[in-house]
Amino acid sequence: MLNCAPLFWGILIAPRNRICKRGADIFMIDKTYNPTEVEKRWYPFWTEKGYFHADEHSKKPPFTIVIPPPNVTGKLHMGHALFVTIQDLLTRFKRMQGFEALWLPGTDHAGIATQVMVERQLAKEGKTRLEIGREEFLKRVWAWKREKGSNIIEQLKILGASCDWERERFTMDEGLCKAVIEVFVKLYEEGLIYRDERLVNWDPVAKTVLSDLEIDQENENGHLWHLRYDLVDGTGSIEISTTRPETLFGDTAVAVHPDDERYKAIVGKKVKLPLTDREIPIIADAQAADMAFGTGAVKITPAHDFNDFETGKRNNLPRIQVIGIDACMTDNVPEKYRGMTREKCREVVLEDLAASGNLVRVEDYVHMPSRSQRSGALVEPLLLPQWWVNAKVLAEPAIKAVETGATTMTPKLWEKTFFNWMHNIRDWCISRQLWWGHQIPAYYCEDCCKGHIHYIMNPGQKDPDLRIDAQAKPIVAKTCPEKCPVCGGTHFIQEPDVLDTWFSSGLWPFSTMGWPENTDTLKKFYPTSVMETAADIIFFWVARMMMFGIHFMGVTPFKDIYFHALVRDKQGVKMSKTKGNVIDPLLLIYGCHPDTVPEDEKKASRQLFDDYPNGIDPQGSDALRFSLTMLAAQGRDVRLDIKRIEGYRAFLNKVWQASRFVLMNVEKEKDIYSYITKDGCKEPFEAKDLSMADAWILDRLNRVVKEVTDQIEAYNFNEAAQCIYDFLWNEYCDWYIELSKVVLYSNDEAVAKQGHTTRLVLVHVLETILRLLHPFAPFITEEIWQNLPKTADAPESIMIAPWPVVNEAFLNEKEAERTRTLIAIVSAVRNIRGEANIAPSKAIPQMLALTDDAAKREIVESMRASICTLCKIENIVLGDSQTAKPAPCAIGVADNIELVIPFADLIDLAAERDRLAKAIAKVTKDLEASEKKLNNPNFVSRAKPEVVETERARVASGRAELEKLTKARDMLG
C-alpha cells in the first residue's frame, strides 16, 4: 500500500501523456485517483503555455502579489506551503476573474543563515572563512547559492505555484544591488542614514552586531550575587547586587536613589572597587536606582549595559570596556584576568571575591538575558561604530497609510501591534560584520583617515581585520570615488560591513520591478494588491517595506496586508527539527516510508513516524493545499493533523469519482457540451426544460458561486473551501447524482426523456464547481477539466477559463424548496429503515404518503420514481389524513407528510417503539422551546417579525408532526 517517496524533484519534467482529448470519442479518467500521477502532468503544460506570465502592457486591470522571498538555500517547510497555498489561490482566482495577475517570485540571500551554512561546509574540509579570505569565501557562497538556490524554487513548483518565473529575482542580483545602493546613498544624503558609535548588541559567536529584533529574551535560571564595596574612608561599606560580577572591572560608579535615606550621608563618597586599585564614586540617580530592589544600590558599568550607558551619560562617567568582541576580557582589567573568556572570568572573580570577603551571598534568580536569535549566544553590549537608519522619520508616513486605510490589515487586530511598535520605533542598526550581503557603499580616504583605520592581522588569517574608528569620515557614493574631495587622495578603503538582510528585503516590492528605472512593470504593477505573509515578520519586513516603499515610490507598497497563521504540530507546538515534530510537506505530498527517508529527515520528523510507523500514503499537493486552506481560518494558528489531510484527500477522491460518473454518462451522448468560451460561460439548457431536481441543484450552484466568490474576496478562504466541500459532497454527490441515476437508468420512456437535460446539468454543475475549486486544488481540477467535453472555442486550460458568475435566471427558491421536501421524505424513510434494521437489499412493497396539502401530494407524485429508487420502495400510495392506515405500521413524518410503512415481516415492533419514542421526545423538546418563546409577550413584540414568523411555523409543523407520531405510537399499543 505504500509508495517509496520520490524525494527528488526531477519529476517535474514528466511527459504529458494525456492532455486534452477534445475531439476524441471517449471522455474518461482513470478509475482511481492517483495524486502523484495527476500532479506531475500539468505544471509543465502551464509553463510551456506561458499562463503564469503577466504582461505589463496588458489592458486588463492589474493584480499583484510579490512573494515573501524564501532563503535562497532553504528547504521547503509548512510555512512555505501555507503561503504558496494562499497566494496561489488569490492569484489564480484573480487571473480567472480577468485580472492581469502577477505573482512575482524570488529568493533572499539571507545573510547570516547562508554564511553560517557555507562556514559549516568549510569546516568539514577543516577550513575557516578567515583562512581563505573574503574574496574566496564569497566565491564559495555564490557557488553554494548556484547549487542549492533552485531547490526551494522547484519545491514551490511542486505545490503548484503559478508565479511568473520570467521575473524571478534574487536580493543580490544585479538590479537589486543597484536599488540597494541607490537607496542607501539617497538616505545618507537626506541624513536618514548615518554612522555613529553607540552601545550595540554584539553576538560574539556570529561575530556581528544585531538589531533589536534579532534578540530573544526568555526566562532563565541564574544567580544574583551580592557584593560589598568598601568606602575608601573606612567608615563603612555599601552592598550591591549583580547578575554579571565579571563586569565589575568596568564599574565607574555606584548609584543610589537621591531620596534613599539609607545612603544620603554617603553620596559623593568613594568606594574601592574590589580586586582592583580603582576608586569609584557613589552617585545619586533617580532613574538608575530603585529603592525597593535589593539594597537599593546598583553598580554602574556604562560600557556593558544599556541602562548603565545612559546613566553614565547623565553623570559624565567614564566608560571602560572590559570585554572585547571575542567575549574575552580586555587589557583594561587586572593582568590576572586578561584574555579570559567572560564565563571563565566570572568563575575566577567569584572565587577571588569570596576570598577577599567581598562576596556577601548568592541567591537563585530568574532573569531574562538577551540571546542572539541566530547563534543563541549571550549578547554582549559593546560600544562600536555602526550604520543606522533614522526610523522615526520614515515611520510617520507608514503609520498614516494604515490610519487612513490606504493599507489595510487582515486580521485587523494586527494594526494595533503595528502602531504600537511604529510609534515607539528606535533607530535601526543596519550594518553587519558579515561577508555575505550588500557591502555598504561607503569609502574612506586612506590619507584623511590616517590613524583611524586599523589593520589587525591575526595568525591564520588571509586578510587583516579592518577596524575603522568612529572618527573616520566616510564618503558615501554609488561607486568608489576617484579622488578625495578633501585632500585629493586616490586611495580608498570600502566599508567592510554589509547590510542587514532585511534592508534589501525592504525594497522588494519595487526593486523587483526594475526600480530605480521607471519601468513599464513598475507603472503597471506597483503598488501591489496584497501582501500575504506571516505576522511574525511584521516588524522585520512589512513595516520596513512600507517605510521604504512610501519614501521612494510615494505610495504605500500594498493595498491590503493579509497575515496568515503559523503552522504548528497537532499539539500546538511550533515545529522544530530539534523537537522532532517537523512535518515536511514533501513527505505528505509524495508519501513516505521510514525505510526510505534519510536519517536526518527522520530525526526531524520523529513524532510523525512514531504516529505512523508504516509511513504515510501520498496525499498530493492538492490535498495538502485544500487542507491548509480549510485549517487556516483567519487569525488562528494551524495545528496540522494528518488525519484531517487524509480526510480532504478523500474529498478530492470524491470529486474524482463524481467526475468519472459524469464522464461515463456523457460518453453515451456525444453531443453534450458545456458552453464555456473564452468570453464566459453559458448554460447549455433552458429553464423551461429543467426537472425539479435540476432546478434545485442549479439554484444551489448559483448560490454557491456567489458565496465562494464573496468569501475569497473577504479573505475567508476556509469558508469558501467549506462551501465547495459541502455543496459537492452533500448536495451534488449525495442527492443530485443519485437523483440523476433515476432518470439516466430508467426504462420508462417518459422519464428517460429527461435524460438529455439531466446530462447537461450534470456536466454543467461539475464544470462550474471545478472552476470554483481550481484555485484551491489546481492539478486535479485541470486533469478532470481537460477531459470534459467542450466546444472548440473553449480555453485550452481551466486556469485561464473565466471565473463563474451568478446567473440570476437559475435562482429558483421555489423549486429548490420542493426538492428539500423530497430530501426530507427520503431521509425519513431511511431513518425508519436504519432504525428498524431493514436490510438495504430488502424492498418495501408499499408505502402510504398522506397529506391534506395537494401541492405536497403533487411533489410526491412527480418524484414517485425517485423516492421509490432512493428508498427501495416498490409502490407509493397517495392519500390524505382520512386514509385508513394498515396496522401494524411504522410512521414517519417529513415536511408534514405522513409516511406509512406496513410492517409486513419487515419491522421489529420493539425497535419501532424505540424509534417513535426518540422522535416524539425530540419533536416535543423542540416544540416546547418554540412555544415558550411565543408565550413570552416580549418576544412577540420585540423580536424581528421574521423571527417570530419562523417560530410560529415551527410550532405549527411541530404540533402536526407530534400528533401524527403520537397516534402512530398509540396504534402500536
Added chain:
RNA sequence: GGGCGUAUAGCUCAGCGGGAGAGCAUCGGCCUUACAAGCCGAGGGUCGCAGGUUCAAACCCUGCUGCGCCCACCA
C-alpha cells in the same frame, strides 16, 4: 508591567446574537453498476467558570481561571 489571542463532541477544528456543526474516532447495517479513500443509519456537548446586557447569548460586556503569543523592564 503593558498588549493580544484562545478555551465548543474522545481528537483536530468551524460557527461569533435567533433550535449546537464538520472531519477523524465510536456503534449498527451495507462490496447498491462513480467512489469501501465509499454508502445508509445512530450515539456523543450545562459551547472553560462566575456575573451582566438582551425578548433571545457559544456568540456582546465585566471579572476569574487555564493555555499561548508579542512588547517593555529587570541590580
